[in-house]
Amino acid sequence: xxxxxxxxxxVINGQAKETAAKVQQxxxxxxxPDVVLREGLIDAMREVGRMFEEGEYFVPExxxxxxxxxxxxxxxKPLLVDQGIEPMGKVVIGTVKGDLHDIGKSxxxxxxxxxxxxxxxxxxxxxxxKFIEVLKQGATVLAMSALLTTTMPQMxxxxxxxxxxxxREQTHxxxxxxxxxxxxxxxxxxxxxxxxxxxxxxxAQELLGK
Numbered sequence: 443x444x445x446x447x448x449x450x451x452x453v454i455n456g457q458a459k460e461t462a463a464k465v466q467q468x469x470x471x472x473x474x475p476d477v478v479l480r481e482g483l484i485d486a487m488r489e490v491g492r493m494f495e496e497g498e499y500f501v502p503e504x505x506x507x508x509x510x511x512x513x514x515x516x517x518x519k520p521l522l523v524d525q526g527i528e529p530m531g532k533v534v535i536g537t538v539k540g541d542l543h544d545i546g547k548s549x550x551x552x553x554x555x556x557x558x559x560x561x562x563x564x565x566x567x568x569x570x571x572k573f574i575e576v577l578k579q580g581a582t583v584l585a586m587s588a589l590l591t592t593t594m595p596q597m598x599x600x601x602x603x604x605x606x607x608x609x610r611e612q613t614h615x616x617x618x619x620x621x622x623x624x625x626x627x628x629x630x631x632x633x634x635x636x637x638x639x640x641x642x643x644x645x646a647q648e649l650l651g652k
Contacts, residue, residue: 449483453507454490465483476522476525484558494638504549508552512555536568553640557647573586585617597617
């Protein structure tokens with residue numbers, strides 16, 4: 443088995459220490475960091491997404507795999523920057539104002555990173571103003587999460603604020619969270635809805651035409 447295949451397998455199995463060690467080994471052997479990223483990490487997370495969609499993996503397995511990928515990505519990032527490797531796109535993500543739920547949003551953020559996006563994770567209880575601040579710094583995708591029906595209206599508030607700031611045309615807005623539906627996305631004028639982390643990656647790629 444090649445070192446790239448070993449990296450891929452260790453990510454899928456959620457072996458964080460082993461993944462980091464294998465990535466470092468690949469770099470030491472002179473393998474291009476971009477190859478390690480795309481054929482090792484991104485390919486592994488694509489497989490994890492498939493397994494989740496087909497019922498072989500559940501949220502805990504996805505989280506463990508995503509954490510293994512994230513640790514390896516920390517090793518690769520400086521090398522990719524040095525090479526001038528451009529991310530697939532820049533995404534700002536957060537749970538809306540008044541909502542402190544974090545797990546689903548964090549998983550989406552890690553899956554997006556695993557797919558090659560640059561992700562700015564603002565955490566929970568994020569105001570429209572905070573989202574707009576990062577959008578002004580070049581993010582073109584906004585991913586909002588809500589787990590409470592009482593905080594869902596903040597998604598519409600944020601979209602309206604983005605319009606007021608003159609950023610709506612250049613911003614692709616996607617939303618998700620347990621109570622959120624495609625119908626609600628349509629109602630508030632979002633560009634996309636994703637029911638889970640794997641679907642969120644596909645939706646972000648679709649919105650950016652990747």
